Amino acid sequence: MTTIEVRGLTKRYGPETVVDDLSFTVEPGTVTGFLGPNGAGKSTTMRMILGLTTPTRGTVRVGGREYARLPVPLTEVGALLDAGAMHPGRRADDHLLAIAQSNGIPRTRVGQVLGLVGLEKVARKRAGGFSLGMRQRLGIAAALLGDPRVLIFDEPVNGLDPEGIRWIRGFMRGLAAEGRSVLCSSHLMSEMALTADHLVVIGKGRLIADTGMSEFTRANGEGTVLVRAEPTGDLARHLTVAGGAVRQGPDKALIVSGMDSAEIGRLAAYHGVALSELTPQAPSLEDVFMAMTRDSVEYQGAA
Template identity: 60%
Template sequence: MIEAHALTKRYGGRTAVDRLTFTVRPGRVTGFLGPNGAGKSTTLRVVLGLDTPTSGTVTVAGRPYAELPAPLRTVGSLLDAGGTHSGRTARHHLAGLAASNSIPRGRVDDVLDLTGLTDVADHRVKGFSLGMNQRLGIAAALLGDPEILLLDEPVNGLDTEGVRWIRTLLRTLATQGRTVFLSSHLMSEMELTADHVIVIGRGRLLADTTVRDFIEANSQAHTLVRSPEPERLRGLLEARGATVRPEARGGWRVDGPDAATIGDLARDHGLALHELTPARSSLEDVYTALAGGASEFRTQERQEATR
């Protein structure tokens, strides 16, 4: 378990983390979300004892990280997959970590196999791709068979197969009763992986709830509509006060009138419909709406949309 209470971190006159209180519990995958500059990386660094909080407390398995007798056996972490010495092989890198933490040498082979690196175990890291470096970082995090995993952007650089693999791995570890704390900007993947989300913006807590409840509490019902006469349909809908936006798969996303009203409107004007699907917001939709106002860096399009 990871517990933070009134956690605050300031750098000079800037507050990166502002009285943040949350608990990351075992047995589930907890997503850590927030826009760039929200304070996620600072929070993770404070959890791992890399930065000292200005005030407040954070404990890992009931203790500050610096007081853990065997850190790698308690917490496995990945903050920067590129931090490995490029002249070492993957096996030597992991063997050094194992020796320094009194972890049996056989565990090195276990995590190399688990992360799909066995065939390149004796290759120097400088020849690794971004995805291979990411797998090595995950192997290091798993080396001590820890009860807690803390991972920052673990799918970064992974191909589709790798993304599916890490999703399955994290969910499996959670079902074993471990604590999994996961930071990512990929909302679609987070929706598939996480059970719970902690959302922050400008260092402050915005939400701490299950993924399902987060979506249901903040989403808006809408309708996906496709027609062979899209512009005519759009004109009719906007004349009725609907908000009409392009949908990623084609067609329109319509906010306002429900599906039955849209169907009746199309019928009354002799307009064919190829799709008329009631829908609710995705995690990405809800997160963007909630966190957009708390983002340190905002695009011109978002600024105009929130005026």
């Protein structure tokens, strides 16, 4: 089982602490969403996991070992950091072959990974002519060359069209289903809600939340119910007696919390009140995330 264990990880640049005593674990068989506003320290953390940036303090272990001690790192950890980082004049297969050869990976693997990401038909085309989505697939093919148990994706859906986003989402889910540990950064909660099993949220380099996605949704997704009835007066009283908290909503609607729509519907039927609307209103997870990280956003627009 290959986990990523981050313990007390800290990075300072001059007087700035950009990653601050961060600890979390990425478990096999899961997609862990690494969330934070711009500048929160996600890329710096990922670069430290990959041995590309030296921590000021703290440790990172992949499968129990530091990156520098992994005999053939590419066979343990694959990463997609910057899809633009490839020679535009080089053909896709040559790009992958160069990486394979410098890491002692057999050349037959190049065709396999091109197939995995659906680029076999453009294998002999130059990467310079690729769309962002194709470059992203080529970057993922490179990350998969060593068949690693751990995969790290830094904002992989940034700038992609809906089809590209759907493909990457499904691909990451597939990698986790094979038992791999997948760490994927994003600044969008809505994106992670559809992809991740687990969430690690940071702001200004510090840990804000480390929680299962379903626990997060359960804890933060309990919303209110919008109810319309004629007349509302009696219903509001019945709801309050039954333990609901009721306030006035728009256009004579009632906003009820503390009861779900089934309970409200039953209570209205019991008292012979005809409802014209009964709508659950879940708070958006994006709103919850923004509230969590509000204090750690670098540049805020004027309210």
